[in-house]
Amino acid sequence: MRFARIGQPGEEIPVALVGDRLLDLRTITHDIDGRFLSTDPVRQVLRAADELPVLDQTAITRFGAPVARPGAVYCIGLNYAAHAREGGNEPPSDIVVFLKPPHTVVGPDDDVPLPPGTAKVDWEAELAVVIGAPAWQVTDRAEALACVAGYAVANDLSERTWQLEISGGQWSKGKGAPRFCPLGPWLVADADPSDLAIQSWVNGEARQNSRTSDMIFDVADIITRLSTHTLLEPGDVILTGTPEGVAVSGRFPYLADGDAVEIFIEGLGRQRQRFAAAVAVS
Template sequence: MRFLRLGPIGAEVPVVSDGETFWSLLPLTADIDGAFLASDGLARAEAAALAGELPQVDPTGLRVGAPIARPAAVVCIGMNYAAHARESGAEPPSDIVVFYKHPNTVVGPYDDILLPPGSTTTDWEVELAAVIGTRARYLSSPEEALRHIAGFTVANDVSEREYQLQRSLGQWSKGKSFETFNPLGPWLVPTAEVGDGSGLRIWSTVDGEPRQDSNTSDLIFGVAEIVYRLSQFTVLEPGDLINTGTPEGVGLSGRFPYLGAGDEVRLGIDGLGEQASTVRAAR
């Protein structure tokens, strides 16, 4: 099953789909949020849909929003593919590199990316994203951590490199928290259907030209390991979003031009869908 949110910004309707039929989740929940996830909402929704207990929705012409309501936290892992670390000028890390994005960076998978005024170094980063389903605190192992993940989706960790690296004074979040800098979706797919998130092709293009093409098995720290390590110093709450890192092939490498107004960024992960955003100048 796929979970998504359809409708205008701020008025999205939670939906579950088997790929052909779409059912409204409004009889069960007002949104796909932390409370819904923590109450075993994904399994309850799937059962209700298959039992014919939910009204159908026609998705034709409806905007696709981010598949989860605005999270309380967007936790990001940096340099988590060895080749990307090296193209960024660093050796692969011995522990997780953590930074945060403002939750209001999260937008829909087909919404525009707004280019900050004067920016010439805005970059794309396709990432496997995990959504926390139940509170995770001082977990004992990665195996336990996997049970706290509700599901997976696709994220674009858009980055303004000048603000991230030259203006940051060591804090990457300056270059990560511009509006629209985290397109998310199109779907949330339950962990039961994805496993631990490994073995998935992950890719991106700009204006149809290949940029990134890798596999989530190449993550230095797998998703369960990330959640386990995060839980040792951060209490993760239901609905929190974790971006797990990007593979090589970004603009920072020097091999490709950075994004400009009018560019189309497409990216996807096997089994989790594809997204496409057009870059527009912020006004």
């Protein structure tokens, strides 16, 4: 089953794709949020499916992020060995964790403004995990995966000067600009995240091409390790790291005014953002 939020910003409605039917969920939930995700949403939808209104899929003009403003966005750094090395790092022996503010989460195809005064905005195709049940110091892999509501496509956008050159020793400074976490289009509840193709393009030219099986720490491992230190709550998002093929490698230019980034993950969907120079705030 696939969940989504469709409509203009601030006016998104919750929907589910069941077979070839796009169902309006507004009679059973006001949104795709932590409360809904914590109450067995697949079972809820299947139980009510015959009574839910069917929407015309061709009328969709915009996808919002498939989970409404998460409580937290956790990010796992250096989780593909080749990407770690292209940035001058050795693969880590434990998860590297940083945060993105929830306000960075936007629709998968929304335009992204380049922050004024910056020149090193980078793309990062990532598998996103959305939590559906509380996870605190989980040690069992099966239990960890049972805490997952679904999976989605994400772009962990980064401003590398802020992240690496003036970071003060942590990375979040370069991760939190407006719209720096395009998410979606779909939240896929029944995906197997263990070996999915993950790819990115800039202006139609291939950049990243890997598989989630290349992750150093897989989804279950990430949840067990992360939940050792913090309580993961329904609606929280975890970005699981990016493969090699980004601009910080020195092989490609950073994003500029008019560029377009496209990201695809097998079975989860495709997203595309256009980037535009932002007007400096006076």
